[in-house]
Amino acid sequence: MEEEGTLDIVIVGAGISGLSTAVGLHRPGHATDILVFLNDIQVLVGCDGVYSVVGKWLGFKTPATTARLAIRGLTHFPLGHGFGKKFFQFYGNGVRSGxxxxxxxxxxxxxTHTSTDIDEETNPEILKEFVLNKIKDLPENIKSVVETTDLDSMVMSRLKYRPPWELLWSNITKDNVCVAGDALHPMTPDIGQGGCSAMEDGVILARCLGEAIKAKHLKSETKEEEEEEDSYKRIEEGLKKYAGERKWRSIDLITTAYTVGLIQQSRGKWMNLFRDRFLSSFLSRMLLKKSHFDCGSLVP
Ligand SMILES: Cc1cc2nc3c(=O)[nH]c(=O)nc-3n(C[C@H](O)[C@H](O)[C@H](O)COP(=O)(O)OP(=O)(O)OC[C@H]3O[C@@H](n4cnc5c(N)ncnc54)[C@H](O)[C@@H]3O)c2cc1C
Structure with a gap:
């Protein structure tokens, strides 16, 4: 495909958001030079995850730690697990498992649980015992998944998120710098949208930058100095457009994930009753609805 123009773009971090932005920019034929010398940068995209240094530079605080923790594991069944393609989820009484x-x-x-008895340093054997104790009333074939997990295939972490109101007044972009993915909207894992929304960021950011590059190409007759100034302004505008498109989507996802987790993991008798009687089908519908987001095509 013929190149439409070049722009020096540095993407910090090669996770989901960084790679989707890079792929998004390359697909329509935009060349992106990944530079090492910071003086040459025309755009800096922070895709550097939850503890983003770029986000910090933009003024974001370190993500808040919730009272909840997650223990995750991967179990290998050499002869097959026998669950087919079914996803099992159990919640209530302060525990949520899947x-x-x-x-x-x-x-x-x-x-996920709210225990303060365990932390990142806890011995994996104790972690496993903790999980088995919390799922002791689940069916035997489900419990056997945890029972047969290797101790080095488990990990525990406190859940973190960006308080949504922070996105109301913080800068998603400043000058020619912006953030995407977990660097922008770390969220609790309750609706499984962290990685998906990182990809949405990549597509939308690539489209906004692509428009800026295309406009530069169309104006290629202008003088070099004028073009440099013009180019900077267009990039700034492109990044502002990206920020505008992602702000409310990020606020929506962070808030929904937090609320779903709170309801599903609730211990309260009345909340549990209300959830099981009235909210379960609403919550499942909402999960599907949140994942059905059309971020448009790469090329406008
Ligand atoms: C166990 C688990 C299960 C999950 N399940 C789901 C799911 O089902 N669905 C879903 O949508 N999401 C899920 N997520 C969330 C999803 O993985 C994240 O939201 C997603 O990975 C965020 O992508 P990212 O590229 O923004 O950040 P990251 O994946 O964190 O990538 C950031 C990258 O930047 C690098 N980096 C950091 N600092 C610097 C620096 N200073 N310089 C250079 N590089 C740097 C890091 O090494 C890393 O490679 C899950 C997460 C976990 C932990």
Whole structure:
């Protein structure tokens, strides 16, 4: 495909958001030079995850730690797990757990809880015992997933998120710098949208930058100095457009994930009753609705 123009773009971080932005920019034929010398940068995209240094530079605070923790594991069944493609989720009484087959032989599982008795340093044997104790009333075949997990295939972490109101007054972009993915909207894992929304960011950011590059190409007759100034302004505008498109989507996802987690993991008798009687089908519909987001095409 013929190149439409060049722009020096530095993407910090090669996770989901960084790679989708890079792929998004390359697809329509925009050349992106990944530079090492900071003086040459025309655009800096912070895709550097939850503890983003670029986000910090933009003024974002370190993500807030919730009272909840997650223990996650991966179990290998050499002869097959027998769950087919079914995803199992159990919640209530302060516990939320899920079991998701990845392929014929592997199951990914998670359990979230509010315990303060364990932390990142806790011995994996104790972690496993903790999980087994919390799921003791679940069916035997589900419990066996945790029982057969290797101790080095488990990990525990405190759940973090960006308080949504921070996005109301913080800068998603400043000058020619912006953030995407977890650097922008770290959220609790309750609706499984962290990675998906990082990809949405990539598509929309690539489109906004693509428009700026295209406009530069159309004006290629202008003098070099004028073009440099003009180019800077267009990039700034492109990044502002991206920020405008992502702000409310990010606020929506962070808030929904937090609320769903709170309701599903609730211990309260009345909340549990209300959830089980009235909210369960609403919550499942909402999960699907949130994932059905059309971020448009790469090329406007
Ligand atoms: C166990 C688990 C299960 C999950 N399940 C789902 C799911 O089902 N669905 C879903 O949508 N999401 C899920 N997520 C969330 C999803 O993984 C994240 O939201 C997503 O990975 C964020 O992508 P990212 O590119 O923004 O950040 P990251 O994936 O964190 O990538 C950031 C990258 O930047 C690098 N980096 C950091 N600092 C610097 C620096 N200073 N310089 C250079 N590089 C740097 C890091 O090494 C890393 O490679 C899950 C997360 C976990 C932990």
């Amino acid at each position: 079991f998701i087959p990845c392929d014929h032989n592997t199951v990914y599982w998670f359990l």
